Amino acid sequence: MAAVAQTSRFGNIFWPTLAWIIALIFFFPIFWMVFTSFKTDADAVKPEFLFVFKPTLENYLNMTENYDYWRFATNSAITATFATLFALVVGVPCAYAMAFNPSRHTKDILVWMLSTKMLPAAAVLYPMTFLTKNFLQIYDTHFLIILVLCLINLPIVIWMLFTYFKEIPKEIIEAGKMDGVNTWGEIKDILIPLAWGGVASTALLTFIFCWNEAYWTVRLTTTEAATLSKLIEGNRAPEGLFFGRLSAVSTAAVGPIVVLGWFCQKQLVRGLTFGAVK
Amino acid sequence: MSDRRLPRLLQTPAVILLLMWMLVPLGMTLFFSFIRYVLNSLRRPEWTSPSIDNWRGFGNYEYVLNAKDFWFAVQNSLFIVGSILFVTVVLGLALAVLVNRTFPGRGIVRVLLISPFFVMPAVNAVLWINMILDPVLGLNGLAVEGINSLVKGLQDFPVLGAFFSLWPEFQPVSFRATQTSAYAVIMMVAWQWTPFAVLIFMTSLQSEDEQQKEAAILDGASAWSRFRNLTLPHLGRPIAIVVMIQSIFHLSLYAEIEIVSRGNGNKNLPYLIGEFTSNNIGAASATGIFAVILANIVAIFLLRMVGKNMMD
Numbered sequence: 001m002a003a004v005a006q007t008s009r010f011g012n013i014f015w016p017t018l019a020w021i022i023a024l025i026f027f028f029p030i031f032w033m034v035f036t037s038f039k040t041d042a043d044a045v046k047p048e049f050l051f052v053f054k055p056t057l058e059n060y061l062n063m064t065e066n067y068d069y070w071r072f073a074t075n076s077a078i079t080a081t082f083a084t085l086f087a088l089v090v091g092v093p094c095a096y097a098m099a100f101n102p103s104r105h106t107k108d109i110l111v112w113m114l115s116t117k118m119l120p121a122a123a124v125l126y127p128m129t130f131l132t133k134n135f136l137q138i139y140d141t142h143f144l145i146i147l148v149l150c151l152i153n154l155p156i157v158i159w160m161l162f163t164y165f166k167e168i169p170k171e172i173i174e175a176g177k178m179d180g181v182n183t184w185g186e187i188k189d190i191l192i193p194l195a196w197g198g199v200a201s202t203a204l205l206t207f208i209f210c211w212n213e214a215y216w217t218v219r220l221t222t223t224e225a226a227t228l229s230k231l232i233e234g235n236r237a238p239e240g241l242f243f244g245r246l247s248a249v250s251t252a253a254v255g256p257i258v259v260l261g262w263f264c265q266k267q268l269v270r271g272l273t274f275g276a277v278k
Numbered sequence: 279m280s281d282r283r284l285p286r287l288l289q290t291p292a293v294i295l296l297l298m299w300m301l302v303p304l305g306m307t308l309f310f311s312f313i314r315y316v317l318n319s320l321r322r323p324e325w326t327s328p329s330i331d332n333w334r335g336f337g338n339y340e341y342v343l344n345a346k347d348f349w350f351a352v353q354n355s356l357f358i359v360g361s362i363l364f365v366t367v368v369l370g371l372a373l374a375v376l377v378n379r380t381f382p383g384r385g386i387v388r389v390l391l392i393s394p395f396f397v398m399p400a401v402n403a404v405l406w407i408n409m410i411l412d413p414v415l416g417l418n419g420l421a422v423e424g425i426n427s428l429v430k431g432l433q434d435f436p437v438l439g440a441f442f443s444l445w446p447e448f449q450p451v452s453f454r455a456t457q458t459s460a461y462a463v464i465m466m467v468a469w470q471w472t473p474f475a476v477l478i479f480m481t482s483l484q485s486e487d488e489q490q491k492e493a494a495i496l497d498g499a500s501a502w503s504r505f506r507n508l509t510l511p512h513l514g515r516p517i518a519i520v521v522m523i524q525s526i527f528h529l530s531l532y533a534e535i536e537i538v539s540r541g542n543g544n545k546n547l548p549y550l551i552g553e554f555t556s557n558n559i560g561a562a563s564a565t566g567i568f569a570v571i572l573a574n575i576v577a578i579f580l581l582r583m584v585g586k587n588m589m590d
Contacts, residue, residue, distance in 0.1 A: 016381035022373060023390040029469065030393055032417070033405050045415045047423070094292035101285035109293065111585045116300045118577040120530040122548030123566030124303035126310065126555050131303070151299045158292060183284060212398040214533035219552075229533070232400035236407075236537040243409055250401045261396030262389050268474075269481045272523060274584045277478050277516050 030258070037247035044243035059248030067249045072231040076253075078142055079217075079227060080210035083149035084203050087157040090150075092199070095161035096187055100173050110162065113155040114274060121152075121215045132220060140224045145217060149210045156271055157206055163275045164198025165191065201267035204260060211257050228253040304570070311338050311563035318557060328559075338564035347550060348565065355546040355572075358464055359528045363521055365468040370475025370520065371513070375505065377476070378483045388480075395473040403537035406466040413450035422450040456543040463534045463544075471527075475520050482516040483509070515583075522580035529573050547572070 036044050038055040063069040098106050128148075133139040168191070176190045192199060214229040221230055232253060235246060261268075269277055314325045314332040325332055342348050377387060394402075413419045425448055432442040453462035486509065494504050532548045539545065545553070547569045554562035 012381070015376060015379065016383075019373075019376045019381065019387050020383065022376070023387040026469070026473070027390040027393055029405060029410060030397065032409065033401075036409060047420055050420065090292050090295065093288035097285035097288040103285070107585060109289070111581050113292075113296055114584065115577060115581055116296050118526050118573055118580075119300065119304065120548060120566075120569045120573045122530060122532065122551040123569045124307055125551060125566070126559050126562055127303040127306035129555075130306070151295060154292060154296060183288075208396060212396070214399045215530070215548075218400075218533065218536075229398055229400045232398070232404055233533060233537060235404060236540065243415070246404065246408070250405060254397045254401050257398070258393050258396045261392065265388070265392055265477060266481075268395075269478055272474070273478060273516075273519050276519050276584050277482055 030254075033247045034251050034255075035247075036243055037251045039244045039247075041242050041244040044247070059245045060252070062245065063249055063252060066245050067231060069231070069249055069252060072226060072228045073252070075142065075145075075225055076211055076227040076229075079145040079149055079225065080207050082142075082146045083153065083210045084206045086146065086150040087154050087206055088199070088203060091154060091157040091161055091202075092187065092192075095158050095165055096191060098158075098162055099165035099168075100170060110159065113158060117152070117155040125219060128216075128220065139220060140222045140226075142225045144220060145225050145227070148216045148220065149213060152213070152216070153206045153209055156209070156274075157202055159274050160202045160205070160267070160271050161195075161198065163270060164195050164202070167198075168194050201264050202271070204264045205267055205271045208257055208261055208264070307563045307566045309563075310559050311567050312336075313560060314338075315559040315563075316557055317559065334560065338560040339567075342561050342564045342568070345561075347545070347553075348568075351545050351547050351550040352568075352572075354460060354544065355529060358460055358467075358531065358546060359525055361464045362468050362471065362528055363524055365464070366472045366475045366524065367517060367520060369468070369472045370479055371517075373472070373476045374479030374483055375509065378480060391476055392473045394470050395477075397470065399470070399533040400537065402466050402470055403463075403534045406469075407453060407462060407538045411453040411462055411465075413452045418453075419450045422448050453538070454542060456539075459539040459542055459544045462538050463531070466538075467528065467531065467534060471524060474524070478516050478520055479513060482513055486512050518583065519580070522576055522583070525576045526573060526580070529569070529576070 037059055038057070039049065039053050040056055040058060043049040043053050059066075098110065129139070132144055138144040172194065173186055173190060176186050181189065212229070213227075214233070217227045217229045218233050221227070232250060235242075310328060312334060313328060313330065314322075314334045314337070315328050316322075316325050319325050373391065377384065377391065397405075408416060410416050411418050413422075429442055429445050429447075433439045435442075451458060453459055491504060491508060494508060499507070529546075530548050531546060532552075535544065535546055535549045536552075539549070547565065551562050551565050551569065554565060
């Protein structure tokens with residue numbers, strides 16, 4: 001027993017320290033980006049100012065001038081918000097019906113819905129360009145990006161909502177039915193208040209996925225509906241002279257989302273593993 | 279309204295939307311993959327519009343299969359996905375076990391560890407390739423320069439100097455060449471997705487049987503044998519899930535390749551499709567069908583596992 005106690009005393013210091021060191025290494029690139037965003041472009045590439053420098057807010061103040069940041073950020077916010085909303089409007093009734101009135105096809109439909117998520121986007125790149133540019137003429141519009149973001153996230157939305165709704169006892173819904181509440185009332189007055197936490201975290205996670213999406217938002221836009229992904233992607237070249245301003249705009253693009261992400265760690269597991277890991 | 283029709287009605291919009299989203303573009307890709315279809319052709323202008331008259335059968339597939347680029351892209355896709363999987367699963371397991379004990383500041387450690395997952399892929403790639411991996415201005419270049427000047431300084435010492443003067447001058451690795459840029463992509467994506475693996479393994483570790491573990495400690499089982507015989511089998515399923523979900527995501531990796539590797543020859547299937555799409559739509563579509571087949575091989579296993587688990 002003594003041996004066990006001794007190893008664990010050593011372990012009690014060693015392993016947590018190791019965990020802290022690794023966590024700091026993992027966080028370092030993000031820290032470095034935020035750190036560099038307070039340097040001027042000139043200072044950012046000088047080794048003598050690597051750690052000690054005169055901090056400046058200039059990069060943030062000039063974000064509009066340098067990158068037209070707010071236009072892209074507004075596009076990101078608009079498309080992500082409405083895509084999330086539409087996905088919920090379509091997803092909530094669907095998940096409700098599946099959770100409380102399952103038929104023998106429900107399971108197959110759910111699995112099929114997930115399978116649409118697994119189609120590689122690149123395989124349908126040209127048809128999407130062709131359809132939206134030549135045929136429907138909605139290329140590079142907010143509407144198109146909202147629609148696509150909504151569609152690619154719909155399976156995850158329905159899936160997550162389904163797992164939350166299933167945890168609600170069926171009797172509560174049935175009691176409502178007895179009292180003569182109609183379907184809309186059931187959803188609005190019984191289901192949503194009971195599953196509020198689940199709906200909120202589904203919305204949050206969907207919003208994050210929409211915000212970070214980097215295939216369709218880049219390939220289906222030029223200027224009008226271009227999002228932050230497109231803005232950053234346009235600065236891929238070795239921009240050594242602009243490390244300061246590039247860091248500032250990157251920080252502004254990911255900062256809010258990383259903070260939002262901290263609040264939905266738990267839901268992330270549910271949303272990304274489709275309930276297969278509990 | 280009857281009890282059966284209403285639930286069906288509520289599902290209809292979602293089903294129709296997803297059905298259209300799946301069938302229409304994929305159907306077009308399938309059609310384009312069987313015809314001659316290019317965007318610009320002075321010699322054969324009739325090929326520039328999609329028409330059944332330009333039927334080519336399996337010609338596009340043959341063309342793609344004989345293209346050197348295609349096999350390189352397939353190989354490279356698998357290499358990139360495989361490497362990322364290896365790194366994230368091994369690192370993820372180690373970190374999950376590490377963070378699964380209670381210690382001061384555990385909450386903060388978890389927050390720090392999970393953060394990379396929420397960084398948008400475009401920022402991830404631009405940040406890594408420029409500020410960290412750039413051979414001159416990035417930390418990569420600065421670190422190598424620092425080592426070189428340190429070695430140079432040590433050469434002036436009386437006895438040790440003789441030893442250090444034997445050291446070569448180090449050259450920073452450039453991550454913009456064909457092969458090295460694949461390593462850069464692996465590095466940055468592994469950085470982003472290790473948190474995902476950690477999160478899932480951690481969730482799963484919390485449901486591990488503590489009593490069984492304590493019994494094993496009393497029986498004198500070493501930490502390694504406890505991990506090997508109890509924890510690892512318990513994590514078998516989450517590992518499979520992490521592998522499959524990541525495979526599906528990383529087979530369609532695009533932003534990172536586009537930002538890091540544009541024009542330097544490093545490509546995966548989605549990038550190759552993008553290249554073909556600039557003119558040869560027939561070939562792009564045939565490549566797309568191959569990409570769908572590749573993704574489906576993984577997806578079938580995943581869906582089976584998810585489906586089995588769903589109703590309990």
